[in-house]
Amino acid sequence: MDxxxxxxxxxxxxxxxxxxxxxxxxxxxxxVMKISNFAQGDYSMVGxxxxxxxxxxxxxxxxxIGSVVAAAAVVGLLxxxxxxxxxxxxxxxxxxxxxxxxxxxxxxxxxxxxxxxFGATPRMIGDxxxxxxxxxxxxxxxxxxxFCFFFAGVTIFCLELFLNRSRMGVAIxxxxxxxxxxxxxxxxxxxxxxxxxGVGALLAGVGGVLYGTLFAIYPTMGALPTLKAFAxxxxxxxxxxxxxxxxxxxxxxxxxxGGNYIAMEYKxxxxxxxxxxxxxxxxxxxxxRKEGA
Amino acid sequence: MLNIENLKVAYGKAVALHDVSMRVExxxxxxxxxxxxxxxxxxxxTISGINRALDGRIVWNGKEIQNQPSHLIVNQxxxxxxxxxxxxxxxxxxxxxxxxxxxxxxxxxxxxxLKEVFDLFPRLKERRAQLAGTMSGGEAQMLAIARxxxxxxxLLMLDEPSLGLAPVVREAIYRVIQQIYQExxxxxxxxxxxxxxxxxxxxxxxILENGRVTMEDTGAALAANPDVQxxxxxx
Amino acid sequence: MPSKEEKFMKKSVILLTALFxxxxxxxxxxxxxxxxxxxxxxxxxxxxxxxxxxEMKKGMELAxxxxxxxxxxxxxKVEIVYGDSECKPxxxxxxxxxxxxxxxxxxxxxxxxxxxxxxASEFCHYEQTPDVVAIAISPTITNRGYNYVFRTSPNxxxxxxxxxxxxxxxxxxxxxxxFMENSDYGRxxxxxxxxxxxxxxxxxxxxxxxxxxxxxxxTQISKLxxxxxxxxxxxxxxxxxxxxxxxxxxxxxxxQWIGVGGQFTQAYFKMTGPISQYAMGSSLEPxxxxxDPVTAAFVKAYQAKYPGSRPxxxxxxxxxxxxxxxxxxxxxGKPGGNLSKDRTKIxxxxxxxxxxxxxxxxxxxxxGQVYTVLPSVVQVQLDKDCKPDxxxxxxMERAAAKYETPKxxxxxxxx
Ligand SMILES: Nc1ncnc2c1ncn2[C@@H]1O[C@H](COP(=O)(O)OP(=O)(O)OP(=O)(O)O)[C@@H](O)[C@H]1O
Ligand SMILES: [Mg+2]
Numbered sequence: 001m002d003x004x005x006x007x008x009x010x011x012x013x014x015x016x017x018x019x020x021x022x023x024x025x026x027x028x029x030x031x032v033m034k035i036s037n038f039a040q041g042d043y044s045m046v047g048x049x050x051x052x053x054x055x056x057x058x059x060x061x062x063x064x065i066g067s068v069v070a071a072a073a074v075v076g077l078l079x080x081x082x083x084x085x086x087x088x089x090x091x092x093x094x095x096x097x098x099x100x101x102x103x104x105x106x107x108x109x110x111x112x113x114x115x116x117x118f119g120a121t122p123r124m125i126g127d128x129x130x131x132x133x134x135x136x137x138x139x140x141x142x143x144x145x146x147f148c149f150f151f152a153g154v155t156i157f158c159l160e161l162f163l164n165r166s167r168m169g170v171a172i173x174x175x176x177x178x179x180x181x182x183x184x185x186x187x188x189x190x191x192x193x194x195x196x197x198g199v200g201a202l203l204a205g206v207g208g209v210l211y212g213t214l215f216a217i218y219p220t221m222g223a224l225p226t227l228k229a230f231a232x233x234x235x236x237x238x239x240x241x242x243x244x245x246x247x248x249x250x251x252x253x254x255x256x257x258g259g260n261y262i263a264m265e266y267k268x269x270x271x272x273x274x275x276x277x278x279x280x281x282x283x284x285x286x287x288x289r290k291e292g293a
Numbered sequence: 294m295l296n297i298e299n300l301k302v303a304y305g306k307a308v309a310l311h312d313v314s315m316r317v318e319x320x321x322x323x324x325x326x327x328x329x330x331x332x333x334x335x336x337x338x339t340i341s342g343i344n345r346a347l348d349g350r351i352v353w354n355g356k357e358i359q360n361q362p363s364h365l366i367v368n369q370x371x372x373x374x375x376x377x378x379x380x381x382x383x384x385x386x387x388x389x390x391x392x393x394x395x396x397x398x399x400x401x402x403x404x405x406x407l408k409e410v411f412d413l414f415p416r417l418k419e420r421r422a423q424l425a426g427t428m429s430g431g432e433a434q435m436l437a438i439a440r441x442x443x444x445x446x447x448l449l450m451l452d453e454p455s456l457g458l459a460p461v462v463r464e465a466i467y468r469v470i471q472q473i474y475q476e477x478x479x480x481x482x483x484x485x486x487x488x489x490x491x492x493x494x495x496x497x498x499x500i501l502e503n504g505r506v507t508m509e510d511t512g513a514a515l516a517a518n519p520d521v522q523x524x525x526x527x528x
Numbered sequence: 529m530p531s532k533e534e535k536f537m538k539k540s541v542i543l544l545t546a547l548f549x550x551x552x553x554x555x556x557x558x559x560x561x562x563x564x565x566x567x568x569x570x571x572x573x574x575x576x577x578x579x580x581x582x583e584m585k586k587g588m589e590l591a592x593x594x595x596x597x598x599x600x601x602x603x604x605k606v607e608i609v610y611g612d613s614e615c616k617p618x619x620x621x622x623x624x625x626x627x628x629x630x631x632x633x634x635x636x637x638x639x640x641x642x643x644x645x646x647x648a649s650e651f652c653h654y655e656q657t658p659d660v661v662a663i664a665i666s667p668t669i670t671n672r673g674y675n676y677v678f679r680t681s682p683n684x685x686x687x688x689x690x691x692x693x694x695x696x697x698x699x700x701x702x703x704x705x706x707f708m709e710n711s712d713y714g715r716x717x718x719x720x721x722x723x724x725x726x727x728x729x730x731x732x733x734x735x736x737x738x739x740x741x742x743x744x745x746x747t748q749i750s751k752l753x754x755x756x757x758x759x760x761x762x763x764x765x766x767x768x769x770x771x772x773x774x775x776x777x778x779x780x781x782x783x784q785w786i787g788v789g790g791q792f793t794q795a796y797f798k799m800t801g802p803i804s805q806y807a808m809g810s811s812l813e814p815x816x817x818x819x820d821p822v823t824a825a826f827v828k829a830y831q832a833k834y835p836g837s838r839p840x841x842x843x844x845x846x847x848x849x850x851x852x853x854x855x856x857x858x859x860x861g862k863p864g865g866n867l868s869k870d871r872t873k874i875x876x877x878x879x880x881x882x883x884x885x886x887x888x889x890x891x892x893x894x895x896g897q898v899y900t901v902l903p904s905v906v907q908v909q910l911d912k913d914c915k916p917d918x919x920x921x922x923x924m925e926r927a928a929a930k931y932e933t934p935k936x937x938x939x940x941x942x943x
Contacts, residue, residue, distance in 0.1 A: 004750065004751065007750045008747060011744075011746035011747055011779075015746065017924065022730065035934075071385065081713075115859070118580035119580040120574075120582060121579040122766070122770070122795060123581065123798070124770065124771075124774060124799040127777075127778075127943075131777055131778075131803075141778060141779065141780035145778055150577040153797055167391070168393065170391060170392060171392065173381070173384060173388075174381045174388075174392050177383055177384065178380075180343065181380070182345055182381075182392070183341070183342075183364070184341060184343075184373050184379075185367065185396075185440075185444070186363070186367030186368055186396035186444065187392070187395055188364040189363070190362075206806055214743075215743035215744065216767055216770065216771055218576070218579075220575060220576065221743075224741065224743060255747065256746070259747035260747055264747065264751075265739070266709050267739075267747060280470065
């Protein structure tokens with residue numbers, strides 16, 4: 001294993017961890033509500049702009065960590081609001097395709113509002129760690145990128161704690177496995193929807209800060225993460241959280257290695273090629289259960 | 294305790310229950326018989342607040358509860374163990390049981406009930422950490438019943454608990470149900486395919502056909518009825 | 529069963545969605561007046577190039593204000609109808625078709641994005657509608673013998689001429705690599721620089737492409753780092769170019785980055801800050817050529833209309849483009865109402881264009897290409913406060929600063 005290989009694996013893991021974060025929100029919402037939310041990446045965009053404002057106000061690494069917290073709060077709230085005002089009123093009566101159209105409508109609305117309020121000019125968040133680079137021996141990267149990876153990991157860890165240890169977390173998992181049975185347990189399904197959407201959006205918001213920190217921030221920036229999140233969700237199995245975690249990392253590493261060893265111009269295509277392969281072998285995704293379970 | 298009056302339920306334009314009236318008194322074990330598609334599950338789902346009542350009333354201890362959200366109905370002690378078990382496959386046995394106690398705040402009571410349930414189903418205690426999806430049909434049914442018991446039911450509604458189980462396992466389930474009824478004194482509304490046993494244990498029974506109640510009597514009287522014998526007891 | 533209200537609600541949500549779509553498109557939509565002279569302007573007004581197209585638009589609106597303030601042309605108001613290409617050939621073609629056939633504009637101007645303009649100019653040629661491309665550098669646009677197609681900006685060989693001379697005379701790199709967007713813009717630039725590299729005996733170690741809109745370049749940069757080229761030709765637009773600088777720093781990679789030059793916008797410097805130090809390209813920056821009175825007048829007028837902003841290359845290219853169009857429309861005479869005759873007259877007038885504008889003198893060659901606008905070689909350098917800006921370093925007679933060799937990140941003062 002040469003160092004270029006390890007360097008690419010590291011690059012892929014860092015990008016992939018952000019894919020995972022955004023995809024988990026998507027897969028949670030799909031699992032619980034059976035809604036394919038095409039506005040997921042736009043929650044990330046809102047999170048990223050939250051960071052722009054917090055960074056302008058506070059700045060430095062403290063501002064950056066503050067951005068993550070602020071984005072979680074702002075976007076989590078936005079998720080709750082959109083669930084209540086947009087998705088829930090229509091959910092029980094409309095077909096899945098209708099709901100996809102609704103989420104696409106929301107995505108267009110958020111894009112246009114962002115364009116209106118923030119302008120089309122892309123922005124970047126300055127490196128709060130002054131551009132410090134870290135040499136890990138076999139591979140090197142910046143402290144900022146490592147922090148993004150770390151924050152993605154911490155967020156996922158907190159989510160796992162919530163889903164596995166808390167009463168509401170287990171109820172969310174239960175609802176995604178069997179909505180009817182969950183109702184018979186006395187779980188308030190509307191509350192589960194609200195919290196799922198809130199948490200799902202929150203994750204996308206935190207993912208958006210990290211994505212915006214690694215890359216750039218502009219009104220239409222959400223489209224690519226949405227696409228990646230869908231790819232990851234399909235790869236890991238629709239509604240499967242662990243699948244989304246691993247799926248994101250796998251997609252990130254596959255893109256990096258595929259780009260390096262096969263062809264850079266097909267970097268994006270390689271990820272999708274892997275997905276098609278996986279689906280041919282295992283239609284329910286890498287971590288999916290058998291159909292109908 | 295539970296009074297159903299002139300209930301009407303439909304799926305779209307297809308009416309599943311026409312003008313159904315029945316009652317369950319405290320301490321009873323009431324059996325509901327009916328062929329496939331008669332509307333038994335629909336009735337239980339409507340009581341649980343999953344399906345909407347278009348017309349009629351469901352009265353629980355003097356209060357109308359039709360069309361309340363399901364979690365409020367569970368809160369009042371009306372618990373359903375659904376058809377086909379419906380355990381949460383990717384949750385462990387312990388987590389499934391914990392979901393049964395979802396609405397409860399009395400930690401001590403839950404702990405006590407958990408112990409009782411483990412006494413009733415020692416198998417579940419051994420398999421606490423196992424994913425429910427990996428259990429056999431009989432084990433899953435026991436888990437579903439145990440989960441229902443942890444909800445602290447005043448009325449336990451069991452929808453075809455023996456469906457698809459091997460005869461030996463089925464016998465075990467029957468014993469457990471009788472035990473729950475006799476030893477714990479929980480009121481039971483039972484939907485069951487095996488009419489012979491279900492009528493034998495029932496204080497009273499109803500027969501539902503095409504969404505209407507066609508007969509109502511004590512279990513013993515219905516078991517002796519020639520029409521019932523022909524249709525449900527295979528004579 | 530959906531009830532009547534539900535159906536209504538569904539319809540209204542779909543309508544709302546459509547409405548928001550329209551709002552998005554209408555960002556560029558003007559108000560109409562009675563019988564105006566209509567000019568169609570194509571550009572990527574949404575998508576990742578929206579802000580650059582916006583700069584172009586600001587330049588054009590300045591030119592438009594100037595003419596309408598004087599009462600328009602022939603007593604008629606001049607109106608711009610914008611068409612959004614999103615920088616995608618299919619969208620651009622649909623937009624230009626609408627401009628030419630539905631809006632019945634006299635001339636199509638604007639442009640931006642070579643792939644779009646190759647397709648759009650072909651359409652205009654067959655529709656016998658003059659197409660004056662403002663921004664897009666692929667030589668193909670003007671080398672197919674289409675006599676209705678013009679371009680007011682240099683093509684890529686012209687853009688790169690200065691840099692090629694600098695490479696041969698000053699830098700003399702031994703090992704070079706290519707890292708460019710997968711588009712006509714990227715591929716054409718690559719061809720020209722590859723030929724130039726061969727001529728000076730430099731070895732090409734990599735040809736790496738990326739897709740427009742990509743954000744993660746760490747894979748490519750890690751590979752480049754391994755190959756250690758003296759020069760990396762980076763043909764990219766503003767956002768991608770800025771992201772590449774940022775990620776190069778994060779991966780501790782140093783090389784002499786050379787781009788075409790269009791990426792150096794205000795937005796670029798805002799994004800990169802001092803990270804873009806040492807990057808090079810060609811430039812037609814109006815603010816760098818303030819010695820020229822016409823350019824200076826443009827900069828002044830621009831800052832009067834848009835206080836606090838500084839015109840960049842796209843603003844100035846947009847301004848000149850519309851100026852050239854309006855000048856031709858004026859010389860062609862009052863439109864008689866026969867659209868195809870009017871368009872042909874304008875085409876003929878365009879051929880004899882001779883104007884002094886913010887980018888320099890504009891005269892078209894037989895092929896419709898302007899050969900009189902020539903860029904200089906610039907390098908991003910930092911001032912005392914670590915603020916980045918381009919400085920002309922070549923040719924010597926125009927140079928305002930000396931070339932600086934890129935230093936390792938650890939030795940740079942500005943973070
Ligand atoms: N979700 C549904 N949508 C539409 N029709 C339904 C739905 N569920 C049940 N039905 C119909 O309602 C009627 C009653 O069904 P139900 O499931 O209540 O019968 P059942 O007595 O429980 O039958 P089984 O013994 O098969 O469980 C049937 O005609 C059935 O096809
Ligand atoms: Mg049934």
